[in-house]
Amino acid sequence: MSSTATRYERSQVPPPVSAEPPLPPPPKLRRRPALIAAAVVSICLGAILGGWAWTATTNxxxxxxxxxxxxxxxxxxxxxxxxxxxxxxxxxxxxxxxxxxxxxxxxxxxxxxxxxxxxxxxxxDSVVPAEEMSVVGVALTSSQAPGMNLQTGDRVRVVATPAEGSEAPTGVPSFSEAEVVGVRVSDDTGQLVVDLLVPRAEAAALAAQIATGNVAIVLDSRAR
Structure with a gap:
């Protein structure tokens, strides 16, 4: 009787309870190709922009x-x-x-x-014209200018030529030495306009001769 009661009491005792709850199973990771592709594109774009910025600053x-x-x-x-x-x-x-x-x-x-x-x-270092110098402009046709293009710094002579219908002067014609300080083509006439640097004392007489149109430019030297 006593052994039967003891077995009965033991069968009524509940099983021991665990102190910690069981761990849930680890979640299954799902691969998302779209997110992976977006990350790769972002990395490549960042590298391209970084390279562009570096090139822009170094150039x-x-x-x-x-x-x-x-x-x-x-x-x-x-x-x-x-x-x-x-x-x-x-x-x-x-x-x-x-x-x-x-x-x-x-x-x-x-x-x-x-x-x-x-x-x-x-x-x-200095302005043009300097003291005791003057700049005189002369408009030239193709027959009055050298075949070679005039350039700033060229040494030239402005030669007085005979007027139309008059006889050529005997001997060497008068001339003025000058330096070219500017060359351009007139928008109005299409003529070549040459700025000449000459001594101030000769500027007035040279300008008067140029006004008649009876002049020609002779290129002498391009030594600088």
Whole structure:
């Protein structure tokens, strides 16, 4: 009897409860090809943009530009200039920003508009014409100018020629020596207009001769 009761009591005791709940099974990871492709595209795009930014910064140079209008002949001050970055181009020859100190104090050789890049021909040690010199312009037809294109710095002679219908003068015709300081083609007449640097004492007589149209230009030397 007692052994039967003991077995009965043992059968009524509930099984021991675990202290920790059972761990859930790990979730199954689902692959999403669209997200993977988007991540790859983002990485490639970032690399491309980074390369472009690096190329853009390494292909630029710091140069000098005019902050405001600078008139021809004016002394260039530091406040007249500004440093800017531009893309490198073999066709351009701007003055580097490192040349600022050497540019300041020079005179503008031409009118420099605000925002324009400075080039070596934009400034000079002195203005043209200097003291005791004058610039005289002469408009030439093809028969009055040399066959070779005239250039700034050419040494020429302005030769007085006979008037139409008159006889050629005997002996050597009178002439004036000059230096070419500018060459352009007139928009109105299509003639070649040459600016000549001559001594001030000869300017008036040369201008009077040029006004008659009875002149010709002779190219003598291109030695600089």
């Amino acid at each position: 630029t140079q710091e140069v000098l530009a005019a902050r405001a209008d600078i008139e021809r002949g004016a002394i260039i001050e530091a406040d007249d200039l500004v440093r800017v970055r531009v893309n490198s181009d073999p066709a351009l020859k701007p003055v580097g920003a490192s040349s600022l100190d050497s540019v300041v104090g020079q005179r503008a050789a031409v009118d420099i508009a605000a925002g324009s890049l400075l080039t070596p021909s934009s400034y000079a």
